[in-house]
Amino acid sequence: MSNERESLAVGGQAVMEGVMMRNGDNLSIAVRRPQGDIVVRNRPWFSITRRQIFTRPYLRGFPLLLETMINGIKALNISAELAMEAENGEIKPWQLVLTLLAALLFAVGLFVVAPHLITMLLNFFNISGGVEGFSFHLWDGAIKFGIFLLYIWAISRIPEIARVFQYHGAEHKAISAYENNAVPVTVEAALRESRLHPRCGTTFLLFVLSIAIILHVLLLPLLLLIWTPESALQKHSVVIVLKLLLMIPISALAYETIRYAARLENSILGRILRAPGLLLQTLTTREPDAGQLATALVALNEALKSGDYYDEAPVETPPYTVLPEPAKNTR
DSSP: OOTTTTTGOOEEEEEEEEEEHHHTEEEEEEEEEETTTEEEEEEEEESOOOOOGSSHHHHHHHHHHHHHHHHHHHHHHHHHHHHTTTOOOSHHHHHHHHEEEEEEEEHHIIIIHHHHHHHHHHHHHTSSTTSHHHHHHHHHHHHHHHHHHHHHHHHHHHHHHHHHHHEEEEEHHHHHHTTTTTBBBHHHHHTOSSSTTOOHHHHHHHHHHHHHHHHHHHHHHHHHHHOOSSSSSHHHHHHHHHHHHHHHHHHHHHHHHHHHHHHHTTTTTHHHHHHHHHHHHHHOOOOOHHHHHHHHHHHHHHHHHSSOOOOOOOOOOOEEEEOOOOOOOOO
C-alpha cells in the first residue's frame, strides 16, 4: 500500500480483550478490562534477527516467523494477565519455551502428521498413489488445506475466539485508517475502513501453506528417487522429516512473496496474489464494535509514541492508563 506512512508500517496482532501494535523495536499492548477502563503496557520487541545475515532476502523469513511467534505468545500472556487483572508477573523463559514447543508440536501434528496419515489410509484403499508418486502429495496437500480451513472455521465458533477475531478486525481497521492518512485517526475514520488488510499474518500462513503444497509435490518424489529407505515405516518417517526441514525455505519464500505482492500495489497481479489471503481473512476477522476500535487506537497511539519511528499523526483515544513493567521476581 503506497502512501506517506508506508515506511513506518505499523504491524499488530489481536490479543485477549485487546490489541498489540508494533512500531520498530517496541510494541504496545492495550487491553480493555472488565470494568471498561483501558490499560497499556509498552515493552521491547524480542528479536533474533538483529544480525545482518538474518536481514537478507530469502534468509529472513524463517527467523522472522519464530520471532513473531515468540513475541505473539508473550503478548497473549500479558493481555490475559491484564484482562483478568492478575499479577502473575512476566512469563518465565522456561514457560515460554514449553508454550512454544507445545504450539509447534500441535501445528506439526495437525498440519503435517495428520494429513500424511490420512493420505496413507487413502493409499491403502487405492485412492491415492504411493508416497513416491506425485498423487500422494497432491492428496496430502488437499487434505492439509481442508484441515486448515476446518480448523479456522471451528475455532471461530468459540465465543472467546470470536471476540479475538473482532479485535483482529479492529487492529486492521485502525492500521488502515492510519496508513490512509486519516487526520485525525478516530473511531469513526477506522469504522469506514475494511477489516481486511493485505499484510495480515493470515495471508502469510496461506502463502506458507500454498508454497508447501507445491514444493512437496515437486520435490519429495524427486528426493525419494535419489534415496528410498527399504521399510515403509522408514520411508514415511523420512518424508515427514523432510517436510519439517522444508519449512525453512518455504517460510522464506512465503515472506518474500507477500512482500512482492505488497510492492505490486493495485496492479492486476498484485490483486490476484492478495485475493486468497483477503478471502481467508473473512474467516479470521469480524466487524468490531466502537469500544474494540477505541482499544486498537490506544495501542496504535502508544506504538507511534514509543516506537522507533515517531510520528506526530494525531490519534483520538479515550482516557487510558500506561502501566509500568512488572518488577522481575529474583527468587
